[in-house]
Amino acid sequence: MANFFPKWTNWIPLKLVICLAVIGAFLVGGIWYYFTPKYTRVGFMPTQPVPFSHALHVEQLGMDCRYCHSFVEVASHSNVPSTQTCMACHTQIRATSPKLEAVRESWKTGRPVSWVRIHKLPDYSYFNHAVHVNRGVSCFSCHGAVNTMQTVWQDKPQSMSWCLDCHRAPENFLRPPAEVFNMNWKPAAGENQREMGMKFKEEWEVKPPVTCGGCHR
Amino acid sequence: MASAAMEIPHSTFHIPHFFQAMSEATATIEEKVTDEEKAVVRPPLVLNKRTMGWISSYISSIVEDKTPRWWWVSMGVTVPMTLMCLSMLAYLISTGVGVWGNNHPVGWAWDITNFVFWIGIGHAGTLISAILFLTRQKWRTSINRAAEAMTLFAVVCAGIYPALHVGRVWMAWFLAPVPNANGIWQNFRSPLLWDVFAVSTYFTVSVLFWYTGLIPDLATIRDRCTSKIKKFVYGVMALGWRGGNRQWRHYEKAYLILAGLSTPLVLSVHSVVSFDFATSVIPGWHTTIFPPYFVAGAIFGGFAMVLTIMIPACAIYKPLHDLVTINHVDKMCKIILLTGSIVGYAYLMELFIAWYGGNPYERAAFWYRAFGSYWWAYWAMMFCNVVAPQLFWFKFFRTHLVWVWIIVQFPNMGMWFERFVIIATTLSRDFAPSAWGMFHPTWVDICTFVGTFGLFTTLFLIFIRFLPMICMFEVKAVLPEADPHHGEAHH
């Protein structure tokens, strides 16, 4: 009688090994790429109740971040402006623009505008804006070029390892205090970010925490 | 000659006849030993001049014949137990570790006790296969297969506990050293992480070892079976083994190496488990004697469990007594006696050092073990592990299966008590009296533990039903006619 298994079955093991190897590689690669904050968070761009354009206000009108996010230099978190702040201008300018309906509504009723949150750190990590902006870390470093965004999206993964990249080597990001809120700042020609950063780091004695306690309480 | 097997009726399994069956078995063995065999200096490993054909056909027949009633009966008992175990675990995960009795200060109780208990049982198998193989103990051949299987199933039961005793099971992947978005890693100095590596390695290597041993026997079944499905399944599992010497020579080498690797592995696993305690600062845990004493204990409990399982198995499949002879039982009893005494020595040495070391915390810890609120556990341990096995000094108790079976139940219980004493009592009273407290098991604790026995037995039943429970090719290899110079003048 003949073999129970036909000849071709002899190749199955080899094929199997190759397949598994390939699938495995894809799996690892896939998880590596698709399941990390780099992919899951970056680019998150929800539609906001008010089509507020940072590009317009910051880039064209040249408003300072601190006009709206007024407490960023003193408080742990950078506040979202109150309706009051918006109305300060928009009672005169574009007072009837339909885009601003939600704001006027809120001003009338006293019900706040509820903006969709974009940058969300987990509850157990405590980030403090004040200490960063006062010590030469720009908004740009964590939020990207918000000044050019029509609608704001998340520009950086803001994962723990991402934080650590800077906390371990702040010299790559520190800038002159005056330029912290200047979203377009680049090191001038001949200036080298690293060297400058090193200088600041020593002068200001910048020692960012890298143990758990720095952020987790 | 395969027909020889067919004449032997399979004794169907009735609980009341169980012990009777065993004692009969004992009796029959005695008379079946012929004068010639008696004359041989070393008793033959296989009795009644069984031939290779008989071995293949009988052992395979266990797998091939239709499922006996007792099998269904026992499954009917053990499967529900397994389900109970699983539902308890579901409740645990959904509700919190609080459903167990653990508390402050007793952060570990039955969970780790049961873990160490099962992992201990999981030692005999690989030990028999590996160490006895290296020491060329031919008598191992008839028991190592079942023992190895037992190892695997015990490790499965053991694994449940460290995996699920943690507060946030869904975060347990933190234990795996993989790169992650948090950029944080494991603490490789933690005995618990050593455990993770040790236990998983042990399980994997044991599986490989076991399966490697199975290949030729699977081939046997493949070549005997008739139904297409079986042909396919066993065919695939046998990987196309042909038994050519060019295969045997690599095969034997590999088997030797695996044995060589497993031997230190077996010793390391329980040593690492003992590090969980030995490397801590808690009086009663902080002890250098732990590794050897844990290993001895593991072998002790492991062999006890092998006997607990093999004796009934042979009572059911009477002819197996020609392979698993009284001689095997006798040897295992001796090992239990030895290891039991080692363990007993360790207990006494602990007490001595506690007194001699002059550390008041240490002294207190051992005082409480013996005379504190958990005195009953301590003395239960002492009796079961040290006193009871001493009966094995007497040949009578080593050679009468009913007695053997009864006596080996004490190590089984005793080893559980030992772990409970070491873990729960020590924690219940350590440094600061203000923080002392008792542990009381909850119904969940109990049901989970009982359930693991169900799981263990279920897996074992499945094993003896579908896989050759005795290593046929090795048994054949120890038959006299296996010797290429058998019956030649110069031999």
Added chain:
Amino acid sequence: MKNSAGNPEAPVFGVAAEFQCARDLYHAAEKIRDAGFRRWDVFSPFPIHGMDEAMGMKRSLLGKIVFLGGLTGFLTAVTLEFGPTSFLYPLIVAGKPTNLFTVPAFFPIMFELTILISAFTAVFGMLIMNGLPRLNHALFNWDRFKKVTEDKFFVAIEAGDPKFSERSVRDFLESLGGTNITTIHGD
């Protein structure tokens, strides 16, 4: 007449003979070795002591391969442990050093990984060297060959052998006391 197995049209795999016991097989093997055949093998239900010499084969290479496997395992462990602890993310844990002094605490994992990888190399090395798994083989075409896993012993001299010629090999095997001498075809 000559009895044969497998599909007669298919190329000849070789000629096989059956022996009754390990002893006969052993001596047959010695003779075949002396006759200078290369591509042949003996088949038995269990490994026969001393058969390697009888067939004139050298020691298996597996040992050396496994050593390499073990080495890999050990080095993996060393990198895995020292990498994060001393370089990637050094943390102060219980005031313990992160330099070589911490090796004792690292030893268990080094040991386990060494064992693990060695074991894998041993098993898979063995399979590969044995050309397993291979579910289909010409010998399986021969019904009597089934007994090889029970209690019968076989010799097969393959057609690939330079000295192979069906006729002479059949006679040769006959002279060695082989029975049921059969020409094995593929399928």
Added chain:
Amino acid sequence: MKRTPNHPPREGQPNIWRSLRELENDPEFAKHLEQEFPRGADVYEDSGLSKRDFLKLMGASMALAGVGLTGCRRPEAHLVPFTKGVEWTIPGKFLYYATSMPCRMGALPLIATTSDGRPIKLEGNPLHPFSTGGTDGFAQAAILDLYDPHRSKIITENGRATDAAAFDSFLKEVSQRGGRGVAFLVEKKNSPTRDRLRVELEQNFPGLIWAEYEPLGDSETEAANDAAFGKGIRLLPKFDRTDVILALDSDFLNPIETGPGYATGFSARRNPDQKGAPMNRLYVVENHYTLTGGMADHRLRCKASEIEAFAIQLARVIVAKTGDGNLASILGAFPDQAAHLDEAWVTECANDLLANPGRSLVLSGPQTPAPVQILVHAINAALGNLGTTLLGLASDAPATAGIDGLAKAISAGAVKTLFIFGGNPAYNAPANLDFPALLKKIPDVVRLGLFEDETSKLSRWHVPAAHFLETWGDAFAFDGTLTTIQPMILPLWGGLSELDILSKLLVGATVEGPELVRATFEKLAPQNLVSEAGNMDLLWNSSLRIGFLPGSGFPQAALDLAVSSASALAARAKPAKDGLELVFLQSSSVDDGRYANNSWLLETPDFVTKLTWDNAVLVSPATAKKLGIKANNFGKFEEIAEKLGNEIDYDLVADIVEISDGKTTVEAAAIVAPGHADDSLSIALGYGRKGVSALMDHVGFDAYPLRSSASPRFTQGVTLKVTGKTYPMAQTQEHRSMEGRDLVREGTIERYKENPAFAQTMGMDGHIPPNISLYTHPSLTSKEQWGMTVDLNTCTGCNACVVACQAENNVPVVGKEQVRKNRDMAWIRIDRYFAGNEAGDPEMLAQTIMCQHCENAPCETVCPVNATVHSEDGLNLMAYNRCIGTRYCANNCPWKVRRFNYFDYNQRPLDQLYWGPLAKKGMADSLKMAKNPNVTVRMRGVMEKCTFCIQRIEEAKIGRLVEAGPTAKSDTPVSTFKVACQQACPNDSIVFGDIADPESRVARLRKSERGYTMFKYINSAPRVTYLTRIRNPNPKMPGAEKVGMANGAPHGAHGAHGGDTTHGTHNPTEAHEH
């Protein structure tokens, strides 16, 4: 702080501190507080929070980040800003206001931490001249009362919900009716405004009855003081001038009895190293162990009814020695009785007092009968202590009727309308008055209360009261300092304050703002202060800002003993009866029952018994044996173990006993209390409430039924019967003995003088080799190195730190069943040990235990996932989000300070913990508001423990960096901050700080020769140092040789070691007290 575009402009002087530093040097500005809280509009959902409060909550969602550990998924989160920026609030930044908590002994000055308009933490006001920053457990737990979802939320008439309008019209009707028949029953609050309104009210309502009632009040003291020194005289002890103190049934060190500040100066004089003055000596005579008794150098167990006998015996000796006429004649007024108390004890004690005339002090607690207090006054007079160690203050509070007077009037039918402010007379009035029946007699009862309780059920009107953190008010501190109360938040459920109702009755309307209080203030403010401040506004604002009117206070009054009236009162004394007495105690958890719904307090163990969630009858071992009360109903196994000589007292199962005074019988669980007087029973009041809330009902046993107005504090001639029923109780510490281990270390002052470092070589510490480490430890690089010292010499064990920690760190409550399973979550605990072999009369020791932040922490090395590691500044960190909950760290902690979340205590109802997913999830909104937004709320399955208040450390460091800005101002010290437990401690026993800075107090204390660390031989190098407890016994006293011997007697020859436990306890049952 920096200027920012729409930051509120700085003008004037707000009553706000942006940080506690600002309190030292501040910019001036004026702003009225009520503008802080424009009336909130509609009410938010069912939680009944005013929308504005809720928005504040949400607006702070980022700051509030902390509730729940759900970081993994991405739920649609919203940012809800204010529509109008609320002035002075910077989202997520704390504001601090000065306020105070009214209590019967005088206001308790506080600083409230508010986050986004929510008060989240109360701390003592360090500026206050009287309290100097101390607090007690009740003050710490007040936050929970404020947010308690069980608070009453609606006005009801005859049990049916109605609205404010209906109630107002009722009040209008009453005020129009005017005339007789109106009565008030209020709590003692020392509020000048309330008194002022009351006087005005008496114009409208002639014959108005104004009754004050406090079940645990000091009516006896007042009576005695009035008789001895004239009306309205208060006595203020000056411990800083006192060398020898004799306390007769007086727990003066317990802040909950006397209010913090009363004992100021005691702890300073307790310090053996102080310059210029000797360490003081404390004699205590009491029937049950109190905090004060625990601190005593010599303690005499004595039935409460025998205190009188003791005083008489003492007076006799003093008369004999001094021949003081006044004392003699007052003594004469007492009925004659034979001296039967320990003669030697009394005599030597008397001699010691006589040896220190003008520097000694005899105190008697408010619960001692007036005649005894009279006698004590006379003794102090004879010892020349009046005016030196005991000052008189003249308070001018208008006279009030007692509850007895009111009861008479009611039964005489003279009361038509009764206003009950707070209190709970239906529950806690003296039993003989049968107050519930009386209430039924009155047509209109108006009840103003935080909760709908027993009294509300019997009242026509129930009006939800405003919490003191929701109202304006004022109160005199014990010394008469005018202390302000300002609201931190609008009434969450629109409650009314007492002042609101009074003003409604007076002028028909409530007053929104502080006008009423302001008016009183203006009356009381002395001209010179006004002119100093500039004008009244400025004075008012600065006073609000610091929380009190500086320089105010009752005028001093010369104390001269009015012998005749004193003798008259003394004559009322009756000699003690034989047989059992029952003493009613103040509960450290529920006070007189008013905190019956405060789970923080209920789970805080009573310091002496370590009981939570229950009260119990305390019995001395001897009496227990006599009455057949078992110490515990063990299982068989444990009983055998105890026979083998182990102290087994796990899992207390107490006997239930019946106590009867002939008329009434009460059932209660009885436990054996070491150090309790024989033939005496004690039970805490305030338990066994019904109809409070699901969780709190049937907690403990109600002893009020046995309490009559004749014998408010103890009753004699009760009988006790063991019922044979048993009752499981939850103790946080079951073991009593130190087992001969040198945990708490103590010695006498002599021993200290001859070898100040004796404690450092006690026990095994004498044997530790110098090179204990194999390898060199990595250096901790940070500039600050945090450390703590706990002074066992001044720690009384008052629990203030325990509750403070719970409030600060969001420590969950687990419930009685879980505590009984030893699963309590407290981060800081106070270990209580009994030492000394006399079963009946052991010595009591307290030790505060929190995470020791070991530099070589055993817990860290065993964590497989690096969830607990060390920081460069020496903190043992715990990253909850990394923890997988193996519990290995807790097992390996010698102090057992690590706490594991066995269940989801924060998210699941405590009575549904075992229901798993079926249980209701989530916590009440109001409770969310109580959480500290800077501390993660831990989830099930993670380990937690004391963090040294890392949130405060980080805030402080960040504060410094923000200040430094782009400069290297690292020389600026981290801004002054205290950790929660340190802040709360009334005796300043806990000191926290930077041990790397040699100038810091903590660094100096760590180096003190009294300092030692626990379990030194395991070389974990703790960051918490304990300062040895030094006792100052009087060598002549009987039993003096046993004092300070908790670690065994020193064996002189063998200088190297401290105690004879050095070589370990071969049989650990040695050092047992029984």
